[in-house]
Amino acid sequence: MKILVCISKAPDTTSKIAFKDNNTAFDENGVQFIVNPYDEWYALVRAIELKEAQGGSVTTITVGGADNDPIIRKALAIGADDAIRVDMEATDAFQVASEIAAKAKEGGFDLVLCGKETINNNGAVVGGMLAELLDAPYIPLATKLDVSGTTAEITRDIAGGEEVLTAQLPVVISAAKGMAEQRIPNMRGIMAARSKALNVAAPAGTEASTEVKSYSLPPAKGDCTYIDAENPAELIKKLHEEAKVI
């Protein structure tokens, strides 16, 4: 089975978020990047588990500049066999999905996995677009994935329960928490990553279909006042006189 896993970088959750270029771009200065956790902990690890159990190969794909190489090599250290980096600075999800689709078609993959979303932009659309472009079924937010023969069996969380479904390969799946468990890359894997191929590919040249007008941070949190649980009168008084909401 040939598996393709989409990997993108995301700022470490402790990063300070700031914008530049008139608030139209994220300021990467001083930001520590990690592999987007949904891509790494769930999609990549499950792909590697499937490969370990059934044979085949795991390729990662990333759309972006050379500054992505450290996170790509981490994916190789965790156990992917090789990697593709489409060398372009994509500005929207359609561009990313189109570029990945072009390479996915060339590679003839049986299974394409991505994280349910990146933790910075939270668009959660690349997987769906990619499936459409590849003319394959799309199963988002999968919490469990098994493959036997050419059939994938997927479990998804739905409101108040679970849904189990099957689909014929090739299929595109987005991974949510639960599909696998984070793996710490071992030292041997890190060393092996040195000699694995990280293929830099020219972009197909898709244009972006959207343009960012501006980003802004949520308003700063106001002060929090604690009121003794035994004293509801005080709460009512404050809501009435200070907050003026009742």
Add this chain to the structure above:
Amino acid sequence: MSTETKEKALMGGEFLIRDVRAKDVFIPEEWNEEQVMMKQTCLDFVNQEIVPLLERIEKQEEGLMPSLLEKAGELGMLGISIPEELGGMGMDFKTSMLCTEALGEAHSFSVAYGAHTGIGTLPILYYGNEEQKAKYIPKLASGEWKACYCLTEPSSGSDANSGKTKATLSEDGKHYIINGQKMWITNAGFADVFTVFAKIDDDENLSAFILTKEMEGITLNAEEKKMGIKGSSTRQVFFNNVKVPVENLLYERGKGFKIAVNILNIGRIKLAGGVMGGSKGVITYAVTYANEREQFGRPISKYGAIRNKLAQMAIKTYVVESATYRATQNIEDEINHLVEGGMDKGAATLKGIASYAPECAMLKVFGSEVLDYVADEAVQIYGGMGYSAETRVEMSYRDSRINRIFEGTNEINRMLTVDMLLKKAMKGELDLMGPAMKVANELMGIPDFSAPSDNEFERMREVIGRFKKAVLMVAGAAAQKLAMSLAKEQEVLMNIADMAIQLYAAESVVLRVEKLAEMKGLDAIKVELEIMRSFMFEASETINKSGREALMSFGEGDELRMMMLGMKRFTKMEPFNIKESRRVVAQAIIDANKYCF
């Protein structure tokens, strides 16, 4: 690497008499991607596998610590610098130091890990013959077997060569029969492999033997009840007519003490790496708490008294890091140089590290005392919560304390520092007396009144040059005045060691920040510049105080007066606003909400 443009590196102890260029030192900003990833693996391991279990580890839950060592083994963490053909990763010494740093935040696990991979594994790796290495090392690297190191005895601690444990050759010449008692043995409770030091017959010197758990006659006392690192196993080990095959003699008869000393050299610099990682972790909890805890309506991190603490904790830690990796690179270069000259990697590693034994001892002392300082101030920042056994700083405070005691107490390491430097001088490896004489003559000359340079780094280097003169003046005068009795004047030895440590530390931070300035430009390193300035002040004060204490202890009359004046001149620094300087450093970690350098 651009080795061809490097000047010949400083040899051990040479920092006292020679200067080095910033571009020739290694700084932590130069780790490569692979090394950073390996460090991250160790940090991930600590955060995911150790921290959630700290309480269970503290209680020494049966089988837990060995299972964690096995997990570390699966990740390849037990064999970072063990050659690949023996089941390790074959990485360099520097990378193993970086991983040790990352594991320094792991409390009792750090000690179990350090004992297993250091004193437990290295004697066999470096002194074992081919069969011994093939038999033990792969299983130690994988974690299948755990190791301990049995040197200390109830009556033989700092005086390690005085042990009473005996080995006698059996009549058929096939076995040594070992009898004796060891104490304070880390990992003893679950160890499979014991490196045991004992004297054969009436030998004056120790020999070392490899023992294994199933040999009859090895028994253990109960676990010691300790102040800290409670999760690590520490027991007495008894040997009662233990039959050890003669092929289990490690290296040569009577060479055990040499093994012990050389393994301790490695242990000391590794300890510096570990405590540095520990300090970084503690600073992170302290600043996180200071940012959250409010009193008088504001987070306590807004108060100058707390900021000053946070800054000093970070400054000292940054300096330990600068000095430790500077020495680590020197050792690495020397190892490579010896290997290129045809020496076997293991022998080269030992010799390379031994060449920098004074630096290893200094770093052990400095690093362990900085961690104690940092942990103590962290408790203070936590206030009453710092005294609660439910917080991690309370554990850090207790755990930190051992580092000043094992791997040679800090007193022993201070004495060793001076002793080793003087021995190098006597052997002609290090010309201390020439430069010391020059300084003595300079005292009688006219002071240099030339205008200070506009370049701050040049000014700092000039100050460092004077610190060197201060150390040389005191050490030279002490050696001359006290001659053979110097060894008995331990107070003076302590003073000289403290001066040397501060000098090495101060020079290392200046070199690091100067190199950083070349790499990133002055604007990008405003905080680091303040770290350098603040520490230089601290070093000048300590060198001055220790120097005067020493001079007052043996000097007399005009000569003493002249040297006291010299000391003042050699440790003079331009005043600057140290409060503002430390506030800048504090602000950086307060904003980052963690140790961020």
